[in-house]
Amino acid sequence: FSYTGSLRPYRVSPRRPVAEGILLPDYAADGDPRAEQAAPARSTPPVVSAAQAEKLRAVCRMGREIVDAAHRVIKPGVTTDEIDRVVHDKHMEPRAYPAPLNYHNFPKSVCTSVNEVVCHAGIPDMRQLEDGDIVNIDVSPIFDGGPRSLGAQRLRRDTRVQTLSSDAPPAHSGRSVSQAIDACKPGFFYRDVGGIITSHINGCGFAVDKTYCGHGVGEYFHCAPNIPHYAGNKAKFVMKVGHCFTIEPMINTGTWKDVHWADGWTAVTKDGKPSAQFEHQLLMHESGAEILTARLPTSPPLWWE
Numbered sequence: 001f002s003y004t005g006s007l008r009p010y011r012v013s014p015r016r017p018v019a020e021g022i023l024l025p026d027y028a029a030d031g032d033p034r035a036e037q038a039a040p041a042r043s044t045p046p047v048v049s050a051a052q053a054e055k056l057r058a059v060c061r062m063g064r065e066i067v068d069a070a071h072r073v074i075k076p077g078v079t080t081d082e083i084d085r086v087v088h089d090k091h092m093e094p095r096a097y098p099a100p101l102n103y104h105n106f107p108k109s110v111c112t113s114v115n116e117v118v119c120h121a122g123i124p125d126m127r128q129l130e131d132g133d134i135v136n137i138d139v140s141p142i143f144d145g146g147p148r149s150l151g152a153q154r155l156r157r158d159t160r161v162q163t164l165s166s167d168a169p170p171a172h173s174g175r176s177v178s179q180a181i182d183a184c185k186p187g188f189f190y191r192d193v194g195g196i197i198t199s200h201i202n203g204c205g206f207a208v209d210k211t212y213c214g215h216g217v218g219e220y221f222h223c224a225p226n227i228p229h230y231a232g233n234k235a236k237f238v239m240k241v242g243h244c245f246t247i248e249p250m251i252n253t254g255t256w257k258d259v260h261w262a263d264g265w266t267a268v269t270k271d272g273k274p275s276a277q278f279e280h281q282l283l284m285h286e287s288g289a290e291i292l293t294a295r296l297p298t299s300p301p302l303w304w305e
Helices: 034-038 050-073 080-092 169-183 190-203
Strands: 111-114 117-119 135-138 214-216 223-227 244-247 250-252 258-260 267-269 275-277 280-285 288-291
Touching: 050 080, 050 135, 050 280, 080 111, 080 135, 111 117, 117 135, 117 250, 117 267, 117 275, 169 190, 169 244, 169 250, 169 280, 169 288, 190 223, 190 244, 223 244
Parallel strands: none
Antiparallel strands: 111 135, 214 223, 214 244, 244 280, 250 275, 258 267, 280 288
16 A cells, blocks of 8 residues: 555554443444434534533533543553543443444544544554654544534544644644634525635645535534535535534645545545644524534643643
């Protein structure tokens, strides 16, 4: 296989067991998310009720706490498999199910995307993290059955990069997300999110990955709307009160293009240069977007702060 950067796959440990009594999604046994694929929400953005919004807030706080726990253990010498263990165990405490686990047969409870890995499920393995690595953590709990709120999905701003400056891709990814969130309001076109992000990112000399996008989230892991992060996209729909969705741009230091490893999951930059990502889950109100996955007073500091 022609690897584009310095990373190589390492040994992956066995799948971790889920505690008895935890509500399982339909794909937990065979990897096939049938309910999600058949849901009307796949084509039409669902509107969240007041009761569902309260559940979303609760599970998003849970997701925030889980990703913060993962952030605290990230340091040189720690494996991404150990991060997966921490994340998995933190799901078991409140009896939540880690949504990535066996979703389309993904083998782990968290996605850990390192350096040139763009997104789309970097598989945790036995490679030890090194000083200077960019580490993206993707946490998605399912709790209480409905909505199956994936609270802190791909909160990749929680990176630990020891040797990069505040002008590195993770910081600019976060700033572009903040600018996009500020523009969100009822009637705003989802397609215009990409223009805001691209304007900031291109001005910094980086590129926005065009393969992957933000999406609706709530009762299902992925649903409408799709939200590309690049300018000139043709995304459908406008924001409405009650829409719940993610904005999660992947920022590359070189080309925007990506390729996949032979495992079918790991997406890496085509030129092997670093990539980083930052994400929030949002709930739309009349006054604008509520950030459901906002950092807590107890959240570990970001390295550029």
